[in-house]
Amino acid sequence: MPDLLELTGVSASYGRIQALSGVSLSVPEGSIVALLGSNGAGKTTTLNAISRLVPVQSGNIRFDGKPIESMASHRVVEGGVVQVPEGREVFRDMSVRENLEMGAYRRKDPKSVRADFERILDYFPKLRERLQQRAGTLSGGEQQMLLIGRALMARPRLLLLDEPSLGLSPVLVQQIFGFIDRLNKDGLTILLVEQNAAVALSTSSYAYILENGELALQGASKELRHDDSVRRTYLGH
Template structure:
């Protein structure tokens, strides 16, 4: 579904991604783990067209993405849940969700998507007329994911969905991500909480300073001494 080959990204003179290559197959949950500054967020932003790729290729279902604008990439079927949620705080929950569906034209299909996100996140239905900025951190994360799903993506990119959430809410969010995947959406997940990420993922890649240093099944990465020492607390 997604193929990244030898991708290099620079921020000015800083070489942020140094020849990244990876794949995501339809129906998978693939996770990227690594320390802060490893390049995980930059890679998601490169896929979404938010940072330019200087060298290498990114293809989605056989179509090259590197010359496309961000909105064209959304139209192809990729949605991005950014780090820090980036919801529209002064708009209601309903308005945020409507913005997620702005490229869609069939009101009946949009209504069906709305019902789907309410089934996944019942609390959002109770908060529909509430300003998004007044929601709790967990509810804002639910809204950010739900807004992305309103575009009906085939590939969902998630950047640190557990950031700043209480452990109980983290488990809830990850259970929902598994459910979204089981309903047919492929996920590429960036996550500091390597325990949780590897517990739901099929495969994983470990990034260090802009390079992939390990790639394997989630089960093998969980069992790896190297990964346990660096990311799983021993």
């Protein structure tokens, strides 16, 4: 059985900047896989290649066994691959409710959209209290919850999360990762991009480390946590 997501030898460039070179990784159904690396390593580019927001120069991307490396981005989303972008881009002038509804705008199943809306508010009770509030006035942690909630409204089979811990206090990071863990336990497959290696390695089952657009290291997260070079470079020990 193929894994839910499989990248084989994927390269991508921005003009003359080679951002990814021959990256191969896979995400088994039901797992959380982490993609780590320092600034500019190519993490966001990897997610954007999967979402079809940057062109794939060479290599293959398979989702659920089917090639998607040449698909239009909206079709990838409809197929169940949904990305939560880096840097908390909520629709600031829209209410929390409208932001969540935007996540479902391509869906044509109003009944199950309503059911998902309620389910998501059960996950994030803070958002339920603030449905009418303008999203731009939410706290950083609440905006991150809203972004994840909005992505869930699109019914993902695979969630691509780009640095959910960015700019959040340690308490909020714990809280967000608590939600991520729960979503996964309820069956959602997640590819998690993080600079916070400590929290990512304790949440994921397997991890890949990118350096300068190439895979430098991979392994079971449990083992990478005890790897000397990982501890020195990414865990600050």
